[in-house]
């Protein structure tokens with residue numbers, strides 16, 4: 001797989017395969033397969049985030065080859081701007097956030113619940129630029145230290161998280177003045193980005209390096225950024241950090257800085273591979289969603305198995321009770337009330353058992369069996385369900401951080417499914433569904449990963 005055309009073709013195949021193979025299963029467990037493929041709705045998205053004044057808008061203007069976004073030293077942008085391709089005639093048109101977020105043909109509907117105040121800070125600009133034929137770019141307000149969520153009027157971190165989930169490539173920009181990073185950046189990386197965007201979709205950039213006085217100064221900023229990133233991502237290995245600066249008169253650069261001249265182009269090139277990354281992104285998303293479904297089904301199967309084990313022991317106990325009732329039930333009434341005249345045991349001992357002697361033993365056995373069923377249904381099963389709901393984590397093996405993350409996302413649904421219809425969960429053959437899911441993961445999806453050159 002090496003071209004964007006192949007990627008588009010593969011994306012189409014994936015789009016039809018997932019609903020065909022797993023649509024019904026997702027539905028059975030109350031999940032929507034269309035959510036999994038929501039990212040396929042529109043063009044590949046590039047999200048540009050970072051500290052205020054780190055040069056996000058300047059970089060975007062450079063990529064587009066036009067001055068589309070306002071730039072300036074103080075915090076400049078207070079809105080999210082989607083830059084979408086347009087014909088020369090349409091170029092320059094702006095579409096308000098409320099229309100963009102509600103448009104079903106665009107992927108931004110998950111932002112709806114951030115409310116009106118986000119809508120007034122969200123806009124789409126139509127721009128005529130060849131770059132925007134294959135991708136759309138989102139410019140964002142810079143991250144700040146002093147501004148609290150309330151001051152922004154909407155949940156900034158939540159919006160960034162949602163956009164990161166939708167985006168195929170995330171450019172995270174810092175500058176040497178703020179390589180120490182600031183509170184919001186820390187929170188974005190820690191709580192949002194690492195969870196929503198696969199790390200391979202993030203491009204870390206230290207921009208404005210031309211403002212360093214010399215290489216020592218640059219190394220200091222670079223070192224600080226590396227240290228902070230490792231603290232924030234929890235990674236021990238360092239991701240590549242692009243060291244870039246906006247094109248300027250080379251004579252202004254401190255000596256030795258020409259070495260990083262090509263980095264800006266490398267970064268720009270990586271934006272163009274967004275369609276390929278998108279397939280990767282969607283595959284990861286499908287993989288994650290299917291694994292989420294898997295862990296959910298696995299938990300329900302464990303619930304079912306646990307109940308069946310309880311049922312088995314109950315059957316053993318009640319089997320004995322039924323046998324005792326069968327053998328001694330009418331002897332008891334014979335002694336207490338004198339009825340029947342001859343008990344089953346009496347007939348057995350005298351060696352004259354007639355069909356009539358079996359009527360009461362059978363009735364006793366039936367009553368005992370019914371009592372057993374009632375006890376299982378009304379006492380044993382609710383007690384078991386209650387116990388499981390109280391320790392729902394024990395339904396799955398959580399031996400990796402990945403499985404813990406998956407579990408956190410589906411745990412509520414598992415609880416809900418058990419709570420609302422526990423008998424349904426016992427009746428369903430989750431094991432067969434697990435087999436279907438495993439077959440999809442190990443064969444169908446693996447094939448896609450292989451075609452993309454990513455072995456799993």
Ligand SMILES: Nc1nc2c(ncn2[C@@H]2O[C@H](COP(=O)(O)OP(=O)(O)OP(=O)(O)O)[C@@H](O)[C@H]2O)c(=O)[nH]1
Pocket residue numbers: 051052053054055056057058059070071072073074075076077140141142143207208209210211244245246247
């Ligand atoms: N020296 C230098 N200045 C830059 C560079 N990139 C951007 N600038 C300047 O830095 C200032 C901020 O740039 P913007 O592109 O507005 O930054 P931003 O990240 O979009 O800022 P916000 O929208 O406020 O978050 C502007 O005055 C730019 O001209 C660079 O690589 N080197």
Ligand SMILES: [Mg+2]
Pocket residue numbers: 056057058069070071076077139140142
């Ligand atoms: Mg800006």
